[in-house]
Amino acid sequence: MSGGVVGGDTASGAARRPVRRSAGAGAAFAAGATITTAYLALALVACVWTPHDPTAISIIDKLQAPSVHHWFGTDQLGRDVLSMIMAGARNSLGVALLSVLIGAAVGIPLGLIAAAERGVVEELIMRANDLTFAFPALLLAILITAALGPGAVNAVIAIGVFNIPVFARVVRGGARNLWTRDYTLAARVAGKGRARISLEHILPNLATLLVVQGTIQFSLGVIAEAGLSYVGLGAQPPTPSWGRMLNEAQSLTALDPALALYPGGAVVLLVLGLNLVGDGLGRGRGLQ
Amino acid sequence: MTSEMLLHIESLGVSIGTERVLDNVSLHVARGEILGLVGASGSGKSMTALAIMRLLPRAARVTGSVCFEDRLLGAMSEVELRAVRGGRMAMVFQEPMTALNPLIRIGAQVAETVRLHRSAGAAEARSLAREALDRVGLHGIELERLPYELSGGQRQRVAIAMALVLSPALLIADEPTTAIDVGTQADILRLLEDLVRTRGSGMILVSHDLAVVSQVTDRIAVMRHGEIVEQLPTAELLTREHHPYTQALLAAARLEPKRVPRRPESALVVLEAREIVREYPRRRRSFLRRAAPRRAVDGVSLDVHAGETVGLVGESGSGKSTLLRTLLALERPQAGAVRLLGEDFGASRGAASRRLRRSIQVVLQDPVGSFDPRWRVERLVAEPYYALDDPPDAALLKANVAAALAEVGLCAADGARYPHEFSGGERQRIAIARALILRPAVIAFDEAVSALDVLVRAQILTLLAELADRLQLAYLFVSHDLHVVRAIADRVYVMQQGRIVEQGPTERVFRSPQHAYTRALLAATPQLA
Numbered sequence: 001m002s003g004g005v006v007g008g009d010t011a012s013g014a015a016r017r018p019v020r021r022s023a024g025a026g027a028a029f030a031a032g033a034t035i036t037t038a039y040l041a042l043a044l045v046a047c048v049w050t051p052h053d054p055t056a057i058s059i060i061d062k063l064q065a066p067s068v069h070h071w072f073g074t075d076q077l078g079r080d081v082l083s084m085i086m087a088g089a090r091n092s093l094g095v096a097l098l099s100v101l102i103g104a105a106v107g108i109p110l111g112l113i114a115a116a117e118r119g120v121v122e123e124l125i126m127r128a129n130d131l132t133f134a135f136p137a138l139l140l141a142i143l144i145t146a147a148l149g150p151g152a153v154n155a156v157i158a159i160g161v162f163n164i165p166v167f168a169r170v171v172r173g174g175a176r177n178l179w180t181r182d183y184t185l186a187a188r189v190a191g192k193g194r195a196r197i198s199l200e201h202i203l204p205n206l207a208t209l210l211v212v213q214g215t216i217q218f219s220l221g222v223i224a225e226a227g228l229s230y231v232g233l234g235a236q237p238p239t240p241s242w243g244r245m246l247n248e249a250q251s252l253t254a255l256d257p258a259l260a261l262y263p264g265g266a267v268v269l270l271v272l273g274l275n276l277v278g279d280g281l282g283r284g285r286g287l288q
Numbered sequence: 289m290t291s292e293m294l295l296h297i298e299s300l301g302v303s304i305g306t307e308r309v310l311d312n313v314s315l316h317v318a319r320g321e322i323l324g325l326v327g328a329s330g331s332g333k334s335m336t337a338l339a340i341m342r343l344l345p346r347a348a349r350v351t352g353s354v355c356f357e358d359r360l361l362g363a364m365s366e367v368e369l370r371a372v373r374g375g376r377m378a379m380v381f382q383e384p385m386t387a388l389n390p391l392i393r394i395g396a397q398v399a400e401t402v403r404l405h406r407s408a409g410a411a412e413a414r415s416l417a418r419e420a421l422d423r424v425g426l427h428g429i430e431l432e433r434l435p436y437e438l439s440g441g442q443r444q445r446v447a448i449a450m451a452l453v454l455s456p457a458l459l460i461a462d463e464p465t466t467a468i469d470v471g472t473q474a475d476i477l478r479l480l481e482d483l484v485r486t487r488g489s490g491m492i493l494v495s496h497d498l499a500v501v502s503q504v505t506d507r508i509a510v511m512r513h514g515e516i517v518e519q520l521p522t523a524e525l526l527t528r529e530h531h532p533y534t535q536a537l538l539a540a541a542r543l544e545p546k547r548v549p550r551r552p553e554s555a556l557v558v559l560e561a562r563e564i565v566r567e568y569p570r571r572r573r574s575f576l577r578r579a580a581p582r583r584a585v586d587g588v589s590l591d592v593h594a595g596e597t598v599g600l601v602g603e604s605g606s607g608k609s610t611l612l613r614t615l616l617a618l619e620r621p622q623a624g625a626v627r628l629l630g631e632d633f634g635a636s637r638g639a640a641s642r643r644l645r646r647s648i649q650v651v652l653q654d655p656v657g658s659f660d661p662r663w664r665v666e667r668l669v670a671e672p673y674y675a676l677d678d679p680p681d682a683a684l685l686k687a688n689v690a691a692a693l694a695e696v697g698l699c700a701a702d703g704a705r706y707p708h709e710f711s712g713g714e715r716q717r718i719a720i721a722r723a724l725i726l727r728p729a730v731i732a733f734d735e736a737v738s739a740l741d742v743l744v745r746a747q748i749l750t751l752l753a754e755l756a757d758r759l760q761l762a763y764l765f766v767s768h769d770l771h772v773v774r775a776i777a778d779r780v781y782v783m784q785q786g787r788i789v790e791q792g793p794t795e796r797v798f799r800s801p802q803h804a805y806t807r808a809l810l811a812a813t814p815q816l817a
Contacts, residue, residue, distance in 0.1 A: 182657040186722070188618055189650045190641040191675040201660050 029283075033153035039270050043089040052080035054087040055238040058242065063256050075245075076252055081262050086241040088263065091125025091152060091241045092270070095234070096221030098156045100214050103163020108210070110164070111171025112202060115179060117192040129165035137162045137220075138227055143232040152235040159224045163217050170213050174206045212281045227265050242267055269276050293358075294458055294490040295340065300352035302339055302514075307336050309348070310383050310514045317458065317490040322481065323523065324501035325494045326537060327511035328741050329712075333494045336516070337460045340492075342369050375405040380444070380452035380480075382463035387447045394421070394446045395431020401450050412456060412616040419675060420453040421446070422576070425479060433570055436797060437501050440604070441472030445479070456732075459484060459485035462494045469603045470768060474483050474812040477504050494739050498525070498541040499771075499814040510534045526816065540746040542816055543775040546753035547597075549794060558729045558762050559615065559648065560593040564624035566610050584610040585621070586786035592730055597756055597763040599777030599794065601809070607786040612734055615764070616650060617641065639677075646675040653735035655715035659707035666703030669693065669722045692721040696751060713744035714754055717751070724755070732764045735770055749776055770813045782806045 051071070058078035066073045072081035110129075114122040132140070141158035148154040178184065178201070187197045228234040230242030237244070242263040249260035295317040302310040310332050317323050317801070325333045338344055342361055354361045357376065361369065363726040381387045386756055388397060398417035402408050414431070421429060424445040435443055436654055444464060451459055454716055461480060481504040484491045495501050495714055500523055510518045511534060518531040530538070561594035567581035584607045592598045603607045613619045618631050626634030633644045649672060652658045659668050666689045673679040680688065696717040707715055716736060723731045733752075739743045757765055767773050773794070775779055780797045782790040782805065790803040801807045 182652040182654050183660045185618065186650065186658060186719075187671060189616055189645065189648075190672040191645040192671075204662050205660065206656065 022075070026280075028276050032273045033270060034277075035273025036277055038216060039093065039273065040090055043093045046086035046090040050080075050083035050086050052083045054079060054083035054240045056080075060197060063252075063259075066258075069225060073256075073258065075248065075259060076090060076256075079240075081245075081259070084245060085242070085262055085266055087240040088164025088242040088245065089266065089270075091235050091239060092222050092225050092267075093161065095152060095156050095225040096218050097220045099159035099163055100217050100222075102156065102160025103167050104210070104214060105216060106160075107164040107167025107169075108171050109205070111168040111173075112175055112198045114168065115175030115202070116174045116198050122172075125168065129168050132161070132165045137224065141228055142231065142233060143271075149235045150236055151243075152239065155225055155228050155234045159221050162224070163221070166208070166217060167213065168224070171206060174209050175202045178202050178205055180201055214279055215274055215278035215281060219271045219278070222267060222270055222274070289521060292318050293357070294321075295492075296355040296808050297336075297340070297401040298353045298355070300336070300339060300350070300354060302335060302344060302348050302350050304348050306343060310339060312663065313352070313511075313514075313516055315509055315516070315519075315535070317492060319457070319490055320485065320488040321507070322484055322491045322493060322505045323651070324505035324508040325492055325511060326496065326498055326501050326508055328496060328537075328743050331511040332514035333496075333511050333589045334462055336511070337379065337462050337492065337494055340460065341373055341377060343373075347736055353795060360579045368702055371405065372801070374401055374456075375454050376456050377458045377460070378454070378456040379449050380447050380459065380461040380464045382466050383757045388443055393432050393434055393735070394429070394438070395433075397449050401453050408716070408738070416453055417449070420449040422711050423483070423646055424449045424453070437798050439472075440468045441476065444468055444472075444476055448476070448479065448483075455489070456486060459489060459491045460494070461491060463496070463502060463581055465492070466497075467575070471603060471812045473500070474503075474814070480504065497814070498742070499816050500725065502816055503814045510537065520787070537742060538816065543746065543749070543771045546749050546775050547757060548679070549778045555593040555595060557591050558594050559590075559764065560627040561588060561590040561611075561615060562625045562627070563613065564588045564614055564621045564626070566607075566614050566619065566621045583786050586612065587624070588786070588788055589624075590615075590788070592762050592764050594729065594762055595756070595760045596779065597765060599773035599779045599780040600764060600783060601768065601773050601780060602783035603768055603809070606783045608783050609734060611783070612650075612732055612764070612766050615646075616732060618647060642675050643677075646726045646734065647729045648670070649726065649730075650732045650734065651719045651723050652737055655712040655719070658716065658719050661706065661708060663707075665705055665707065665710075665718055667692075667726055668707065669703070669718065672722060672726045688725060689721075692725045693718075695724060695755065696721045709742075712740055713748060715739060716744075716748055720748075720751070724761075727759070728761070730762045730764060732766065734766050735768065736765075738767060738769060745772070752776060770798070770809055771815070782809070 056079060061078035062076050063076050064070055064074040070080050070082065072085065075081055075084070110125050114125040135143070140162055141155070144158035144161060145154045148157065175198070184197055184201055187201055192200070225234055225241070226243040226246070229241040230247050232244070232247070234243055235241040243265035246260055249263070252259055293316060295315070295717060297313060300310055300313040301308070313332075313336055315323065315336075325336060327333050337591040339350065340617075344350065350362070353628070356372065361372070364372070395414060395417050398420055399410075399413035402413040402416050417431065421431070426442065426445050426449070437447070438446065448464070457694055459480070464480065465476050468476065478502065480491065480493070493501055493505055499755065501527055505522045506764050507519060507521050508525060509516050510531065511806065512533050517533050520530065527536070564585050564589055565583065565584040569581050570579040586607075588611055590598070590600075600608050600611070610619070614621050614634070616635065617626060621634060624634075625632060628644050629647055631644060632642070636644055660717065666686065669689045669692055670685055673685065689703055698714065698717055698721070707718065710718065719736070737748050740748060752763070755761060765775070765777055766771060777794045780794050781788050781801065782797070785803045790797060790801065790806045796809065797806065801810055
């Protein structure tokens with residue numbers, strides 16, 4: 001609100017307006033980015049190396065307290081918890097990422113088409129969206145995995161389907177706004193068709209918005225994956241997953257409450273990190 | 289200290305960071321006096337208004353004194369200032385769209401000002417609001433209306449009612465008529481003048497347009513670069529020599545014709561519209577009966593000859609923008625035909641349409657929205673090349689873009705920059721370069737200079753006139769501003785409610801307008817004597 005009135009002429013005054021970000025917001029974004037990067041690194045390392053084999057059962061070592069050998073201790077079957085958390089990160093991030101990609105790959109074109117075509121096409125796309133939205137996300141995912149059978153791949157599909165209308169709606173809203181800009185009119189005067197204008201002018205100008213939305217959907221995907229595997233519809237044993245670790249720890253709360261803390265904390269910290277990143281990116285929007 | 293003096297500003301200075309925004313500004317306003325504050329954008333006029341209201345950004349450092357009703361504003365606490373703002377001193381802003389809260393009913397918005405400043409009951413505040421709305425010419429308008437239900441002029445009246453409801457001693461109006469139609473503009477100016485004169489309060493009218501300011505003010509202060517270069521009684525504006533900057537503003541506001549009108553009736557017709565009808569469906573009121581569609585354009589015929597500049601004048605809502613979009617084949621008319629270079633352009637499709645498009649280009653009003661913010665200027669200017677089947681290779685294209693930029697007074701290096709790095713006037717130059725690059729037969733201008741400052745507007749019009757003569761271009765110049773059209777057009781069409789009500793050579797139409805609507809438009813347009 002401060003800079004605009006000073007600016008030279010009205011147009012560039014707005015463009016030159018300094019976007020001030022409080023130091024706190026910057027620090028929050030940095031913290032979020034650090035957490036998220038750390039998880040990514042952890043998941044990547046887990047692809048090639050974990051301290052122990054996360055699936056190796058050793059009953060004599062069961063329910064050990066944290067030690068130099070097992071940093072986070074062992075579970076009721078003697079598996080190394082740290083290794084399971086690392087392998088779980090790989091599973092969790094993988095499922096969330098792929099489901100965001102599915103949602104974006106289908107939802108973005110649908111949103112672009114809806115905004116460009118208007119009329120009947122738009123109505124059809126958006127009402128189909130509403131229909132998907134009408135189901136609670138987790139219920140829909142359970143429905144899909146129940147129909148297709150449990151497993152990580154089907155979890156990806158289930159969560160991805162829920163992401164499609166989110167992306168379609170965000171893109172259509174942003175695109176409709178951009179279609180009222182004069183530069184789309186100028187492009188039409190140059191003889192460009194709607195598809196070309198959508199790709200050249202509309203989509204690039206939605207990029208920031210999409211990155212922010214992608215981050216939010218990513219964190220929702222992590223929660224959804226944990227939820228699905230908690231009820232046994234995610235990655236199947238012996239593949240480690242945070243949701244199933246939580247489920248198994250539940251019956252042992254009296255014996256070893258720490259067992260639930262590791263996977264629970266892992267989910268909470270990752271979601272927190274992703275949300276901080278999304279927040280920071282959202283604040284930075286509007287910056288060219 | 290005489291009580292006749294309402295506002296007394298003594299060597300006011302404002303700096304933000306290292307930038308000196310206002311320097312040594314001294315002004316005074318007496319009771320019952322209207323002071324005009326004139327200057328190009330960025331000259332510090334709005335800053336002066338904000339400094340008087342003490343609404344400056346927090347980082348601003350202020351020197352000098354502002355004395356209002358014999359009290360120093362600088363010595364007041366924020367609480368005291370709040371009582372002054374809105375109560376004794378009120379402001380009307382340029383943009384009637386954003387000055388009102390879109391979710392609050394107009395009656396409640398006006399009443400809110402009352403309740404903020406007086407311990408008035410809801411009923412009393414409401415009746416004061418009613419009274420204020422009646423006074424600004426909104427007799428009998430329902431208090432329950434929402435801002436979006438009103439026209440731009442009506443909204444500006446509501447904003448004025450909000451400013452005047454508590455009978456402030458000083459009213460600051462910052463470009464109050466810049467965003468509204470000519471007819472309405474004259475009404476609003478007259479209204480402001482009446483309200484100030486009858487109550488003996490003072491007013492500062494801030495504007496970039498000397499023609500507007502000269503209509504109602506007693507004195508004029510001319511600003512440039514945060515300083516006042518000249519103060520003079522309005523009556524002397526045209527009678528004596530002034531500071532060179534004032535002279536420049538005067539010349540720009542006068543808008544002398546930029547070129548010798550031609551009589552190209554013998555020339556080829558390049559763009560031709562025959563009996564165009566464009567209708568929009570209306571929301572149906574009953575399930576059984578379909579509502580009659582709204583006719584935005586109603587049987588319009590129009591010709592543009594080669595090398596000719598044709599003006600199309602009308603107020604907002606007259607259908608001129610719809611007509612323009614139909615002429616550009618962006619919308620299909622329900623009836624009638626658009627012919628470009630003798631071929632049917634309106635009904636053309638695919639390759640034929642693209643081939644014809646290279647002969648007609650457009651320059652739009654909004655210097656911000658006309659460009660994709662993510663594209664560099666060179667890519668933007670080259671966009672029309674898409675209409676060619678064999679676009680030139682990269683090297684030739686770059687040379688052509690550089691040539692087009694040079695033609696509009698920019699340099700080749702500007703091609704590598706982004707649109708937000710340019711001022712409004714420069715951006716309109718880029719838009720003109722984009723329209724020129726294919727050497728079209730016709731360029732359509734949709735309010736192309738309406739968003740610009742008077743000085744910049746004059747420069748752009750001069751450039752357009754020169755390009756038309758040199759490159760033998762035909763223009764279709766659409767504007768609500770009669771004087772702009774007069775300065776550049778050879779022939780004019782006047783449009784009202786979707787129909788052409790008058791047409792003819794520019795000078796004939798302006799000297800002896802035949803239709804009542806044309807006469808009304810001419811009378812409403814502020815003009816320097």
